[in-house]
Amino acid sequence: MRHSPGRARRFTRALPLTPAVVLILLFLAGPIAYCVYIAFTDLQLTGQAHSSFVGFANFRRAFRDSEFINAVWLTLVFTVLSSLVGQNTLGLALAALMKRASKPVRTITGAVVVTAWVLPEVVAGFLLYAFFRREGTLNAVLDWLHLPRQNWLFTLPVLAVSFANVWRGTAFSMLVYSAALDEIPAEITEAAEVDGAGGWRRMWHVTLPMIRRSIATNLMLNTLQTLSVFGLIWVMTRGGPGNKSQTLPLFMYEQAFQNSMIGYGTAVALLLLLVGSLFSVVYLRLLRTEV
Amino acid sequence: MPRKHTSRRLAADLALLAVTAAFALPLAWVVLSAVDPHAGLRVRIPDGLTWANFHAVLTPDITYTPLLNSLILCGGATALTVVCAALAAYPLSRFRSRLNRPFLLAILFATSLPITAVMVPVYALFVRVDLIDTMQGTILFFAASQLPFAIWLMKNFMDGVPKELEEAAWTDGASSPQSLVRIVLPLMGPGLAVVTVFSFVMMWGNFFVPFMLLLTPDEMPASVSINDFFGNRGMVAYGQLAAFSVIYSTPVILLYVLVARRLGGGFALGGAVKG
Numbered sequence: 001m002r003h004s005p006g007r008a009r010r011f012t013r014a015l016p017l018t019p020a021v022v023l024i025l026l027f028l029a030g031p032i033a034y035c036v037y038i039a040f041t042d043l044q045l046t047g048q049a050h051s052s053f054v055g056f057a058n059f060r061r062a063f064r065d066s067e068f069i070n071a072v073w074l075t076l077v078f079t080v081l082s083s084l085v086g087q088n089t090l091g092l093a094l095a096a097l098m099k100r101a102s103k104p105v106r107t108i109t110g111a112v113v114v115t116a117w118v119l120p121e122v123v124a125g126f127l128l129y130a131f132f133r134r135e136g137t138l139n140a141v142l143d144w145l146h147l148p149r150q151n152w153l154f155t156l157p158v159l160a161v162s163f164a165n166v167w168r169g170t171a172f173s174m175l176v177y178s179a180a181l182d183e184i185p186a187e188i189t190e191a192a193e194v195d196g197a198g199g200w201r202r203m204w205h206v207t208l209p210m211i212r213r214s215i216a217t218n219l220m221l222n223t224l225q226t227l228s229v230f231g232l233i234w235v236m237t238r239g240g241p242g243n244k245s246q247t248l249p250l251f252m253y254e255q256a257f258q259n260s261m262i263g264y265g266t267a268v269a270l271l272l273l274l275v276g277s278l279f280s281v282v283y284l285r286l287l288r289t290e291v
Numbered sequence: 292m293p294r295k296h297t298s299r300r301l302a303a304d305l306a307l308l309a310v311t312a313a314f315a316l317p318l319a320w321v322v323l324s325a326v327d328p329h330a331g332l333r334v335r336i337p338d339g340l341t342w343a344n345f346h347a348v349l350t351p352d353i354t355y356t357p358l359l360n361s362l363i364l365c366g367g368a369t370a371l372t373v374v375c376a377a378l379a380a381y382p383l384s385r386f387r388s389r390l391n392r393p394f395l396l397a398i399l400f401a402t403s404l405p406i407t408a409v410m411v412p413v414y415a416l417f418v419r420v421d422l423i424d425t426m427q428g429t430i431l432f433f434a435a436s437q438l439p440f441a442i443w444l445m446k447n448f449m450d451g452v453p454k455e456l457e458e459a460a461w462t463d464g465a466s467s468p469q470s471l472v473r474i475v476l477p478l479m480g481p482g483l484a485v486v487t488v489f490s491f492v493m494m495w496g497n498f499f500v501p502f503m504l505l506l507t508p509d510e511m512p513a514s515v516s517i518n519d520f521f522g523n524r525g526m527v528a529y530g531q532l533a534a535f536s537v538i539y540s541t542p543v544i545l546l547y548v549l550v551a552r553r554l555g556g557g558f559a560l561g562g563a564v565k566g
Contacts, residue, residue: 014388014390016382019374019379020442023375023434027435028435028438035409035411043415090310094307098303100303105311109307109311112314120495120513120514120539121498122498122517122518123540127317127318127320130332130529131317221403228407230499235518265411266412270408272405272407273405276405287399
């Protein structure tokens with residue numbers, strides 16, 4: 001309808017983008033670029049006037065550092081346990097059950113699970129710290145059931161923080177899957193039922209294939225979210241005991257600030273960003289038809 | 292058939308209630324301990340009811356100053372985010388341009404980057420440009436980190452406002468800024484509320500950003516000052532910690548309920564997880 005706009009007009013039209021673009025460039029893209037730069041230097045926090053370029057030394061060092069390898073391994077365990085298995089599966093199960101449950105139960109479940117999600121990160125951390133402590137609620141429940149108790153935060157800290165992350169993050173998957181299940185036309189489920197497909201078979205052959213894109217995007221977002229969890233673990237265990245629950249973000253923090261090696265800490269951050277970008281790109285491809 | 296349905300519903304109800312009970316235990320701890328005169332680490336029915344825990348924490352030092360700091364940080368950053376996102380979303384939603392698609396893809400890409408990883412270089416950068424330990428620096432970073440998602444959400448909501456209404460205003464001689472403020476934004480009120488509340492809630496609960504960028508104890512928001520219940524004050528008063536947690540969490544829960552009621556459960560997911 002309208003003629004193609006002239007150069008001046010195009011400029012005026014793009015003008016409202018400026019504040020956002022300036023902010024993002026200065027405070028988000030800037031630090032990422034700076035990150036790429038200092039990851040290749042030996043920048044330290046104190047006692048050093050100049051930093052110098054050290055090439056890939058920080059990265060070589062990381063891959064020889066047993067503590068780094070430990071952090072990578074723990075991050076992997078934490079992500080697989082809490083996001084892939086925990087949040088994703090539990091979220092789907094809750095969403096599927098909610099479709100069948102009575103209204104009051106549905107409302108209560110929704111309210112409780114979503115509250116855990118909305119709570120500030122640190123508060124969630126404290127609640128679960130109290131839950132898993134030796135004198136805490138979990139052991140009280142285990143006593144009551146005549147099951148052996150444990151000092152969870154000491155013996156199995158990764159498991160404890162993974163459960164904490166499931167507690168806190170499942171609501172997101174639940175909401176995503178509830179929305180996805182609502183979009184499946186009733187006729188399809190009914191048809192499968194008439195054909196004699198039982199509950200599990202219907203789930204496997206009809207429901208899951210129909211929501212596979214939701215599953216993929218949800219997995220991506222859960223994983224990205226879990227990769228950057230800091231406060232929850234920090235509050236519950238500080239990455240300890242020793243470094244038994246020290247995932248990459250906590251390792252990065254320790255190297256940069258407790259050991260004053262900003263260069264090395266940033267190299268770790270850069271690796272984390274690279275993994276994140278990789279997931280991000282996959283996520284974009286999954287969404288590609290929508291932009 | 293009806294009987295089968297009833298038993299199936301019962302099974303679903305029971306399963307959900309079991310999971311809900313497990314989810315509720317940690318929440319029950321914070322609520323019960325806040326009014327328990329002898330609160331410990333374990334969920335239990337208080338043997339008496341007391342407001343002493345709330346009285347003890349409702350002081351300028353422990354509660355009012357940190358909450359005010361949170362309000363300044365998150366309020367300032369949210370205002371900045373919403374204004375910038377609304378402005379940015381307008382050309383993206385209304386005018387066709389070759390740059391729209393790459394821009395939106397870049398925004399979506401940034402949305403899913405792990406911001407935690409950026410905090411060490413942000414710290415190093417802020418030390419250099421002298422923004423470390425300043426409220427304004429923290430507000431600016433908060434806004435920048437929230438902007439990609441805010442722009443994305445805002446653009447999706449804006450797409451829902453029909454263009455015809457605006458074209459009528461244009462023929463009447465209104466300029467684009469006028470039609471944005473007078474027509475588009477009022478029509479997308481609920482969307483605007485979602486972006487505002489979502490940004491605010493995200494920042495209110497964020498621990499790592501102020502933990503890294505602020506150093507002065509007097510400037511700490513509640514997300515960081517809550518740590519003082521451990522460490523500095525010796526013995527942990529669990530009742531007080533619980534009372535503070537309740538005070539600190541209530542605003543975001545209320546805000547969430549306010550918006551979720553109006554827009555249905557998965558509001559925050561907006562366009563980002565359509566699949």
